[in-house]
Amino acid sequence: MRGFEVGETVVRRDVHRSGRVWSEQALRVVADTGEALVTACAPGAEARWPALYAKARTDGDRAVRIDVFDAMATGERELADSRWQETELLLWKPPTAWFSINAFCTAAGLRNWYVSIERPTNRTTSGFDAGPFGTGTAWTSWRWNPAWLLPRLPRPAGLWC
Numbered sequence: 001m002r003g004f005e006v007g008e009t010v011v012r013r014d015v016h017r018s019g020r021v022w023s024e025q026a027l028r029v030v031a032d033t034g035e036a037l038v039t040a041c042a043p044g045a046e047a048r049w050p051a052l053y054a055k056a057r058t059d060g061d062r063a064v065r066i067d068v069f070d071a072m073a074t075g076e077r078e079l080a081d082s083r084w085q086e087t088e089l090l091l092w093k094p095p096t097a098w099f100s101i102n103a104f105c106t107a108a109g110l111r112n113w114y115v116s117i118e119r120p121t122n123r124t125t126s127g128f129d130a131g132p133f134g135t136g137t138a139w140t141s142w143r144w145n146p147a148w149l150l151p152r153l154p155r156p157a158g159l160w161c
Contacts (some may be wrong), residue, residue: 008028008029009027010028012039013127013128015130020077022050023047024048025047027039036095038090038091039093043084043087044084046081049082050080051078052068054080055080087105088104094121095121096121101115119131
């Protein structure tokens with residue numbers, strides 16, 4: 001797959017384990033090297049998010065976001081056209097890493113960092129796909145082994161009263 005040019009628009013798609021897209025975001029390429037694909041966007045950039053999430057953002061009702069997680073868990077959701085809001089985003093995605101690092105900035109400077117746990121980059125002709133852990137069910141079906149004892153911390157000698 002070809003490299004992306006600086007300034008080119010690419011689409012980041014978050015893909016649910018079912019294979020369905022749960023969000024799309026238009027980004028500009030800052031750099032595309034063997035080390036990382038670095039992209040960015042600013043308030044007003046086009047996006048498609050789950051309709052419930054877009055509603056929560058529009059209405060300012062954070063409680064609706066819980067419904068978004070329930071819909072995401074079932075893989076059932078409807079995407080709604082939206083816009084990136086409030087911050088500039090700089091996204092750093094190494095090609096084989098199971099994460100991306102995101103910097104969110106305002107006019108006052110860096111607001112926060114965010115590390116997103118996601119699959120290694122799957123490049124497409126128009127951008128790249130990402131998603132949590134992959135499309136298989138190995139981790140989604142994992143459960144605690146009831147035969148295991150609960151883990152315990154060692155008792156430090158002489159350090160605690």
